[in-house]
Amino acid sequence: MQRTLLSKELRECGLYAGLALLAQMHYLGSGMGLPLIPFIGAERGQEIPFLSYGVIGNRETNFVTIAVISAIVFGLNQTVMESWRQTTLFLLHRPLPRSEIFLTKLAAGALCLLVSTALPLLVYCLWAATPGTHASPFFWGMTETWWRDVAATGVCYLAAFLTGLRPAHWLGSRTWPLIAAAFLCVVLRFVPIWPPLIYSGFFVLAVSLIGLILETARVREYP
Amino acid sequence: MFVWLTIGFAVIHNVISFWSLSLLDFIANRDVRHEHLQLTEEGEPVIQSWGIGRGWTSRQLDGTRLPDSTGIKIANGFRVAAPEGHTPYSWNRRVDSFSDYLSPSTNWFLVAPTIRSSTAYFVGYEARSRRLVGYLGINGFSTAQPTKEQSFVITTSFYNAFAGNLASTIAPGNLPEPIEWGEDAAPPNTAQYANATPDEAWILSQGTIYGIQLRSRKVRVLLKDRPDALWLRQASVSRDGRSFLSLVARTETGLLFIDPSTGEQETTSISLLPYDSFYQLTSGKRLLLQMPQASRQGFGRQFVISWFNEAGEVERRQDVELPPSTESKILSFPTMVAASQPSPMTAFVAWVFGPFFSYHEPDATRNYFGELWHALIEFKLWCLVSLLAGGIAGWACRNRERDVFGNKHWFWPIVVGLCGWFGWMGYICVRPLPARLSNRQWMPIQPEPVRPIGTEIFA
Numbered sequence: 219m220q221r222t223l224l225s226k227e228l229r230e231c232g233l234y235a236g237l238a239l240l241a242q243m244h245y246l247g248s249g250m251g252l253p254l255i256p257f258i259g260a261e262r263g264q265e266i267p268f269l270s271y272g273v274i275g276n277r278e279t280n281f282v283t284i285a286v287i288s289a290i291v292f293g294l295n296q297t298v299m300e301s302w303r304q305t306t307l308f309l310l311h312r313p314l315p316r317s318e319i320f321l322t323k324l325a326a327g328a329l330c331l332l333v334s335t336a337l338p339l340l341v342y343c344l345w346a347a348t349p350g351t352h353a354s355p356f357f358w359g360m361t362e363t364w365w366r367d368v369a370a371t372g373v374c375y376l377a378a379f380l381t382g383l384r385p386a387h388w389l390g391s392r393t394w395p396l397i398a399a400a401f402l403c404v405v406l407r408f409v410p411i412w413p414p415l416i417y418s419g420f421f422v423l424a425v426s427l428i429g430l431i432l433e434t435a436r437v438r439e440y441p
Numbered sequence: 442m443f444v445w446l447t448i449g450f451a452v453i454h455n456v457i458s459f460w461s462l463s464l465l466d467f468i469a470n471r472d473v474r475h476e477h478l479q480l481t482e483e484g485e486p487v488i489q490s491w492g493i494g495r496g497w498t499s500r501q502l503d504g505t506r507l508p509d510s511t512g513i514k515i516a517n518g519f520r521v522a523a524p525e526g527h528t529p530y531s532w533n534r535r536v537d538s539f540s541d542y543l544s545p546s547t548n549w550f551l552v553a554p555t556i557r558s559s560t561a562y563f564v565g566y567e568a569r570s571r572r573l574v575g576y577l578g579i580n581g582f583s584t585a586q587p588t589k590e591q592s593f594v595i596t597t598s599f600y601n602a603f604a605g606n607l608a609s610t611i612a613p614g615n616l617p618e619p620i621e622w623g624e625d626a627a628p629p630n631t632a633q634y635a636n637a638t639p640d641e642a643w644i645l646s647q648g649t650i651y652g653i654q655l656r657s658r659k660v661r662v663l664l665k666d667r668p669d670a671l672w673l674r675q676a677s678v679s680r681d682g683r684s685f686l687s688l689v690a691r692t693e694t695g696l697l698f699i700d701p702s703t704g705e706q707e708t709t710s711i712s713l714l715p716y717d718s719f720y721q722l723t724s725g726k727r728l729l730l731q732m733p734q735a736s737r738q739g740f741g742r743q744f745v746i747s748w749f750n751e752a753g754e755v756e757r758r759q760d761v762e763l764p765p766s767t768e769s770k771i772l773s774f775p776t777m778v779a780a781s782q783p784s785p786m787t788a789f790v791a792w793v794f795g796p797f798f799s800y801h802e803p804d805a806t807r808n809y810f811g812e813l814w815h816a817l818i819e820f821k822l823w824c825l826v827s828l829l830a831g832g833i834a835g836w837a838c839r840n841r842e843r844d845v846f847g848n849k850h851w852f853w854p855i856v857v858g859l860c861g862w863f864g865w866m867g868y869i870c871v872r873p874l875p876a877r878l879s880n881r882q883w884m885p886i887q888p889e890p891v892r893p894i895g896t897e898i899f900a
Binding site for chain 1: 442444445446447448449452453531532533538550552554564566567568570571572573866
């Protein structure tokens with residue numbers, strides 16, 4: 219039953235994940251000299267991989283924008299769209315505890331997020347770490363803030379999921395968890411403290427959101 | 442959930458309050474003119490003023506209006522404050538890029554690989570083949586990565602330890618333009634100096650100034666045994682129609698001027714304050730602009746300008762006082778914080794931890810309780826507003842808990858009182874009012890089950 223549910227969720231999020239992956243491949247690929255659409259985006263040789271002139275560079279801006287938008291789309295698609303189509307009622311009548319249903323959905327969303335965000339970043343890191351690919355220095359520490367972006371994307375996905383699940387008005391408090399998550403992620407992205415503390419902060423936020431999602435799913439009266 | 446909702450609402454509240462205040466500030470200050478004291482390239486002070494819809498105007502100190510405000514060339518000075526004493530945390534500020542502008546060109550990078558060791562070295566890559574060329578450390582060129590002992594020691598940002606003709610091409614995170622240069626092409630946007638080659642740069646490292654020539658890949662010692670040198674800058678001087686580069690280093694007792702080709706030193710002994718600015722004009726004149734009553738953020742309306750002669754002595758001194766500002770302070774930082782953060786907990790956290798992060802000059806002595814007291818005085822409006830908001834929110838929460846939910850515990854009133862206005866909004870979302878019955882009573886959250894009457898067994 220769980221495998222079927224996972225397959226269904228992956229199928230439904232797959233389209234958005236594929237689009238996000240293509241966009242990431244284009245913008246990160248242009249940094250490697252392999253853009254999907256030539257002439258759009260900065261080309262290789264104009265910047266040091268992972269560094270920027272300002273606080274945040276164009277390539278990182280593109281990366282994090284695509285990642286966060288896709289995370290929010292995944293989260294809302296798995297909740298709001300299902301409520302709208304009333305698929306949730308069908309799912310809740312399957313012989314599975316509610317917590318398992320929602321954890322399976324979260325696992326599917328997280329998998330889509332990893333494929334569309336972490337995987338392209340890993341490829342870009344490996345390219346930058348290979349000698350002879352660019353005429354500039356590379357240290358793994360340079361990629362650290364980009365991995366923070368990935369962690370922030372995960373938190374935003376969970377917050378979007380909670381936002382879609384909560385029974386509240388859109389013009390009321392429904393979006394507040396997502397706004398709070400975005401704010402806290404921005405703080406953790408830019409605060410100059412020891413990186414393990416940053417990732418611990420992201421972990422605490424994620425665990426808190428998963429707990430709230432399960433609690434909301436348990437007490438919510440459907441439809 | 443309460444925490445998430447409270448933070449989410451706080452963000453929305455902050456955006457709305459900041460937008461409202463900036464709108465009010467814009468309306469209130471539409472007719473206000475903002476005035477600044479500037480020094481021209483000739484070393485004469487002018488007062489420049491700017492107003493919405495009126496553009497820039499300039500006048501001399503005696504009030505004579507200058508006809509062409511936009512044509513006035515302003516001198517570039519540099520702040521004399523001591524730099525921060527640590528390697529920057531961000532990688533964007535730990536890598537600077539340069540080119541030797543040869544054909545094929547080599548991209549050179551000044552890199553501080555670790556924060557802890559505060560060391561840096563140059564690493565070069567051939568632009569066309571992207572091949573690693575080698576490294577430059579204090580001992581010159583090598584194909585092996587310099588050890589800590591062979592690297593430059595830079596305990597501050599590159600900006601404070603680096604000077605040179607190539608300085609204009611410094612663009613952290615950006616490579617030099619990836620085009621091929623002629624055999625002897627001069628770097629673009631760099632001045633040609635009579636006493637320096639275009640590819641030379643200088644680094645201050647533990648009291649020694651090293652000269653680095655990227656084209657010949659050589660490193661030489663220009664000056665040593667000056668451990669009191671705090672930072673390095675560059676200035677240009679015109680003599681006989683030719684430009685000469687002058688390196689300027691701040692020491693404990695004043696400023697040190699160094700000729701980059703010969704290493705000749707010239708000292709100007711001045712008592713420097715953190716907010717002072719020093720000007721080396723192209724005509725050779727030297728000026729010091731001081732703000733004796735500068736605010737903690739480095740702003741002030743009283744200035745003292747000192748002109749120095751060639752011997753480094755003050756030959757003229759002038760006091761300047763700008764007219765008092767008529768600007769409305771609606772968008773001042775204390776007002777903004779008071780309007781955007783009506784929460785006792787935020788105020789408390791800011792007061793306790795704020796002094797650790799407050800702006801201060803790096804060479805200033807810090808006093809925690811002094812900073813704390815100063816913050817309490819400066820932000821007394823915030824103190825008042827947050828306490829008021831917290832008190833009202835806590836009181837309203839207590840009434841609601843007691844009258845509606847029949848709860849006599851103090852947990853929610855205390856939490857909501859600490860979080861203030863934001864806490865109240867979070868609270869009413871997680872504890873909404875139940876339905877009201879026809880007898881004006883509130884429906885219990887969990888309605889009592891119908892009492893058994895004993896005949897259910899027959900149902």
